[in-house]
Amino acid sequence: MKPAALLLALSASFLMAQSSVAERLTAHLQTTPRLHVDFVQTRTLAALSRPLKTTGKLVLAREQGVIWQVKKPLNLTYVMGPKGMKEVGADGKARLKTAQDVPMVAQMGRIFQGLLQGRWSVLEEYFTVKGEGTPEQWRILLAAKPQTAAFVKAVDVKGGRFIDRIVVTEASGDTMELRFEKPRPNEPLSDEELRLFRFE
Amino acid sequence: MRIRAWLWAIAMAAMAAFSTYHLVRGEAIQTDLLDMLPATERNPVAEQAIRALAKNVGERAVLLLKAENPEQSKQAALKLAEAMRQTQVFADVTATLPPMDPAQVARFYEPFAPRVAPPPAHLEPSREGLRQHLEGRLASPHGSFSGLGAAADPLGHLEDFLGRLPLMASNLRVEDGLLVIPAEDGLHVMVTAGLKGSAFDPEIQQRSIDAARQAERQTLALYPKLEILRTGVLFYAADAKESAERETNLISTASMVCIFLIFLVVFRSLRHLALGMLGVIGGFVVATAVCLLIYGKLYLLTIVCGSSVMGVSVDYTVHYFAVHLGAGEDWEPFGALKHILPGLWTGLITTLLGYAALLAAPFPGLRQIAVFSIVGLVASFLVVLFLLPDLLPKPMPPQPRFMKAQQWILERGLRLSQNRKAQIGLLVLALAAGLALLRLRSDDAVQSLILPSRSLQAQEAKIHQLTGFSNSGVFLLVEGESEGQVLTREEALRERLGTLPDHGYQAISAFVPSPEKQAAHLKAHQALVPHLPGAMSDVGFRPEVARQTLQRLQDSSARPLTVPAFMDTPFSVPFRMLWLGATSRGMASIVYPTGAADSRLLEKATQGLPGVTVVDKTRSVSNLMGHYRVIASWALLGAIVLVWIALVFVYRWRVGTLILLPSLGGLLLAAAGMALLGVPMTLFSTLALILVLGYGVDYPIFMRAGGRQDPTYFIGVQVASLCTLVSFGLLAFSHTPALQSFGLAVSLGVLASTVLSILALAPMEES
Numbered sequence: 001m002k003p004a005a006l007l008l009a010l011s012a013s014f015l016m017a018q019s020s021v022a023e024r025l026t027a028h029l030q031t032t033p034r035l036h037v038d039f040v041q042t043r044t045l046a047a048l049s050r051p052l053k054t055t056g057k058l059v060l061a062r063e064q065g066v067i068w069q070v071k072k073p074l075n076l077t078y079v080m081g082p083k084g085m086k087e088v089g090a091d092g093k094a095r096l097k098t099a100q101d102v103p104m105v106a107q108m109g110r111i112f113q114g115l116l117q118g119r120w121s122v123l124e125e126y127f128t129v130k131g132e133g134t135p136e137q138w139r140i141l142l143a144a145k146p147q148t149a150a151f152v153k154a155v156d157v158k159g160g161r162f163i164d165r166i167v168v169t170e171a172s173g174d175t176m177e178l179r180f181e182k183p184r185p186n187e188p189l190s191d192e193e194l195r196l197f198r199f200e
Numbered sequence: 201m202r203i204r205a206w207l208w209a210i211a212m213a214a215m216a217a218f219s220t221y222h223l224v225r226g227e228a229i230q231t232d233l234l235d236m237l238p239a240t241e242r243n244p245v246a247e248q249a250i251r252a253l254a255k256n257v258g259e260r261a262v263l264l265l266k267a268e269n270p271e272q273s274k275q276a277a278l279k280l281a282e283a284m285r286q287t288q289v290f291a292d293v294t295a296t297l298p299p300m301d302p303a304q305v306a307r308f309y310e311p312f313a314p315r316v317a318p319p320p321a322h323l324e325p326s327r328e329g330l331r332q333h334l335e336g337r338l339a340s341p342h343g344s345f346s347g348l349g350a351a352a353d354p355l356g357h358l359e360d361f362l363g364r365l366p367l368m369a370s371n372l373r374v375e376d377g378l379l380v381i382p383a384e385d386g387l388h389v390m391v392t393a394g395l396k397g398s399a400f401d402p403e404i405q406q407r408s409i410d411a412a413r414q415a416e417r418q419t420l421a422l423y424p425k426l427e428i429l430r431t432g433v434l435f436y437a438a439d440a441k442e443s444a445e446r447e448t449n450l451i452s453t454a455s456m457v458c459i460f461l462i463f464l465v466v467f468r469s470l471r472h473l474a475l476g477m478l479g480v481i482g483g484f485v486v487a488t489a490v491c492l493l494i495y496g497k498l499y500l501l502t503i504v505c506g507s508s509v510m511g512v513s514v515d516y517t518v519h520y521f522a523v524h525l526g527a528g529e530d531w532e533p534f535g536a537l538k539h540i541l542p543g544l545w546t547g548l549i550t551t552l553l554g555y556a557a558l559l560a561a562p563f564p565g566l567r568q569i570a571v572f573s574i575v576g577l578v579a580s581f582l583v584v585l586f587l588l589p590d591l592l593p594k595p596m597p598p599q600p601r602f603m604k605a606q607q608w609i610l611e612r613g614l615r616l617s618q619n620r621k622a623q624i625g626l627l628v629l630a631l632a633a634g635l636a637l638l639r640l641r642s643d644d645a646v647q648s649l650i651l652p653s654r655s656l657q658a659q660e661a662k663i664h665q666l667t668g669f670s671n672s673g674v675f676l677l678v679e680g681e682s683e684g685q686v687l688t689r690e691e692a693l694r695e696r697l698g699t700l701p702d703h704g705y706q707a708i709s710a711f712v713p714s715p716e717k718q719a720a721h722l723k724a725h726q727a728l729v730p731h732l733p734g735a736m737s738d739v740g741f742r743p744e745v746a747r748q749t750l751q752r753l754q755d756s757s758a759r760p761l762t763v764p765a766f767m768d769t770p771f772s773v774p775f776r777m778l779w780l781g782a783t784s785r786g787m788a789s790i791v792y793p794t795g796a797a798d799s800r801l802l803e804k805a806t807q808g809l810p811g812v813t814v815v816d817k818t819r820s821v822s823n824l825m826g827h828y829r830v831i832a833s834w835a836l837l838g839a840i841v842l843v844w845i846a847l848v849f850v851y852r853w854r855v856g857t858l859i860l861l862p863s864l865g866g867l868l869l870a871a872a873g874m875a876l877l878g879v880p881m882t883l884f885s886t887l888a889l890i891l892v893l894g895y896g897v898d899y900p901i902f903m904r905a906g907g908r909q910d911p912t913y914f915i916g917v918q919v920a921s922l923c924t925l926v927s928f929g930l931l932a933f934s935h936t937p938a939l940q941s942f943g944l945a946v947s948l949g950v951l952a953s954t955v956l957s958i959l960a961l962a963p964m965e966e967s
Contacts, residue, residue, distance in 0.1 A: 041339065043338055045338075045349075045350050045351075046351070047349070047350050047351035047354075047741055047742060047745045048350070048739075048740040048741055048742065049740050049741070049742050050740050052335075052338050052339075052739070052740060054335075054338075054339040056339075066341075068340075068341045070336075070339045073335060074332055074335050074336060074339070076336045076339060076340075078340060078341055080341075087340075089322065089336070090332065091322075093322065095322065097363075108342045111342075112341055112342060125373070125375060147374055150303035150306075151303075170349070171349075172349045174349065174350070
């Protein structure tokens with residue numbers, strides 16, 4: 001075998017193994033059954049004269065899905081579950097988007113849950129996944145595959161025992177940064193949260 | 201030989217050459233079932249839609265591949281596509297999707313954004329309400345993934361609209377450029393191929409199926425564990441043709457062999473056998489040639505059914521041979537013909553009357569069968585009339601022992617008919633048969649015309665389960681005076697369909713809202729204009745972004761979204777067939793269910809909607825078949841009365857009625873037998889009963905002509921009925937349900953009427 005071909009074969013197998021490296025680095029994320037964490041989201045957009053900062057709370061439950069609760073500057077809750085998405089406005093009224101009505105919602109939900117729970121193999125459909133570091137301090141880089149490139153450019157995820165930070169670079173160059181603080185893995189789901197996870 | 205014998209021989213040879221040439225080239229067979237069925241829809245546009253859909257669906261073959269693991273499934277799909285492409289038989293072979301810009305859909309709709317979707321329903325048209333909504337969109341977790349950007353779609357309604365577009369069946373996904381369906385048993389990869397014409401074109405069908413099979417073999421050699429699921433008209437049509445050919449070969453060979461044996465036993469002469477075959481083949485060849493000349497193509501059903509007519513066409517030869525057998529040394533070929541001609545004429549005409557009843561049916565397929573049979577029978581009759589006397593100049597060696605045996609059987613039959621116990625037994629049997637009629641059911645499903653391929657049906661069911669897409673043949677036709685009216689009516693229809701259990705529907709109005717809706721959406725957006733700049737600036741949008749938003753709103757007010765604009769986009773390709781465009785009555789479109797649809801449910805749900813027609817060709821044809829089954833039943837009753845009157849006119853009251861009785865017995869046994877076997881009555885078996893009447897009347901007429909002293913006619917009747925029995929009996933083994941019940945009814949009827957005509961001889965002679 002010629003050296004170049006050998007190199008190619010090696011790097012191919014190296015690339016193939018990347019998502020499993022990433023999975024190994026963050027295996028503990030997937031085994032966490034439940035996590036409450038606060039977040040600060042900063043969107044830096046060309047269309048905005050100043051970055052928009054929102055804060056809130058995130059609930060990750062392995063079985064039920066994700067609750068994304070914005071508290072500032074307005075009250076707004078998004079729930080993503082296997083059946084679709086629910087939006088609860090400041091008025092307390094819920095608006096449902098089922099995966100059947102809105103095919104895109106199912107994909108969004110899959111991507112988002114994959115990101116938060118470290119399921120990189122799910123994301124391989126849309127991204128090339130590269131992982132580095134140790135389970136105590138890791139970094140995962142996702143580069144959009146051609147079919148995804150029109151929607152998003154890249155995602156950069158950093159963490160240790162829990163997820164610390166996500167930076168999404170959009171196709172237009174706009175960015176969104178999510179910082180996570182005060183992870184509480186032992187907090188049980190409140191009644192309100194259980195109710196939010198219910199899809200009728 | 202006389203000149204007319206030569207002329208008839210030459211004509212037959214020419215027609216034989218003509219039919220052989222066409223049959224061998226394989227162009228003469230029509231496998232398109234739709235072509236055989238009558239126009240059923242009162243609405244001419246519905247027929248047009250049926251044909252357009254059939255053409256669209258008919259010219260694509262779909263294959264799903266699954267190997268041991270996803271990677272191999274993908275490689276196998278690429279390999280299969282390459283192998284199919286190399287045959288150069290297909291117009292196109294698609295495995296990898298052409299690189300499509302995923303943002304092109306968004307780009308197409310962007311200029312029409314205020315028209316395609318209203319602002320979010322809960323949005324309060326005030327500065328504060330708008331501000332909250334804009335902020336909420338920016339704060340949403342997936343705002344960063346929309347691809348549109350906050351500047352292009354600050355309200356997010358375009359993103360919602362795009363997200364709801366039914367662009368792809370929800371189970372299908374694109375992986376590495378391939379269309380895949382992840383399932384529990386593994387990853388299925390889709391390959392589709394377009395034919396270079398109709399799947400029913402014999403040449404294209406043969407070449408395409410051969411090429412597909414060759415490519416499959418090549419791929420299977422590399423991936424032995426590969427599973428391939430196929431669907432498409434190509435596979436069904438090729439399968440139907442092959443099974444029909446197999447059946448025709450089997451039925452015609454078997455009935456030839458049986459007739460061969462019967463001739464050998466009765467006439468013990470190769471010359472008679474050869475001449476008998478001449479009559480049969482002459483009939484077949486002339487019938488084929490005439491049908492080809494009239495129709496250009498033969499239906500599969502005609503060929504299968506036609507191969508059974510041979511058993512009837514041999515009758516005329518047989519009666520002539522029987523006279524030959526009985527004449528001994530006094531044989532005089534032309535005198536003998538003159539002697540039996542009246543009986544032959546009666547037989548021919550009663551049988552032809554039976555087939556003429558088929559001619560009256562409005563089914564192109566049935567009519568062709570009738571023409572085929574009538575021409576075949578007349579041709580066989582002409583073989584007897586023109587050729588046989590010249591070809592049988594010499595007397596036959598006498599067979600005293602055979603004649604004596606026949607005489608003995610005849611006398612036993614006569615004695616049995618005068619036995620009290622036997623008479624009572626017969627009466628009881630008739631009563632029992634009458635009772636059995638109570639169990640007679642009917643079934644008019646058009647599916648009985650089709651040779652079902654279990655394997656293909658199973659494959660299609662699996663594909664349906666995997667893709668969620670099925671081809672039930674049921675759809676909704678929407679008509680209107682203009683494009684706008686059609687779209688409005690589609691929307692009203694879709695609203696109604698939304699109340700039905702979860703079935704998806706494809707409709708153009710999902711991509712192009714009606715002008716009314718577009719205007720309403722635009723108006724709702726314009727109502728926000730006074731508050732929008734303020735709210736946007738509150739959230740932090742730059743002033744120029746707010747200006748652009750207002751500008752877009754203004755631009756789109758003068759630019760409606762139309763169907764032709766949508767039809768020009770590359771992503772509309774799979775949906776273009778839904779738009780029928782201008783018709784003789786205005787504009788029309790199709791709303792197509794993606795799942796299995798129940799036309800009865802749809803009819804109920806769409807009641808009262810203007811311009812909407814539920815089209816279910818299968819059900820319409822089945823209904824029509826049922827309608828004609830009832831008509832045929834009345835026709836049978838009428839025929840019985842007519843034949844009775846005719847017989848009474850010729851033979852007087854008593855004998856006329858006696859001649860009719862055996863065929864009535866035949867009808868009774870045929871119907872009772874079907875009832876007991878659980879075979880439902882169909883249009884075909886009802887028509888078969890009319891034929892039974894035609895055949896059944898012949899036997900007592902011939903029996904009476906011979907009387908108890910001369911077993912010649914008795915031999916003729918036996919051989920003729922045996923041959924009919926064999927050929928129709930074999931038809932009962934066909935896999936096509938319609939032919940099955942047809943063959944069963946005729947053979948049961950013929951059997952009973954033959955036996956009864958022997959029993960009827962004694963009472964007939966008494967008077």
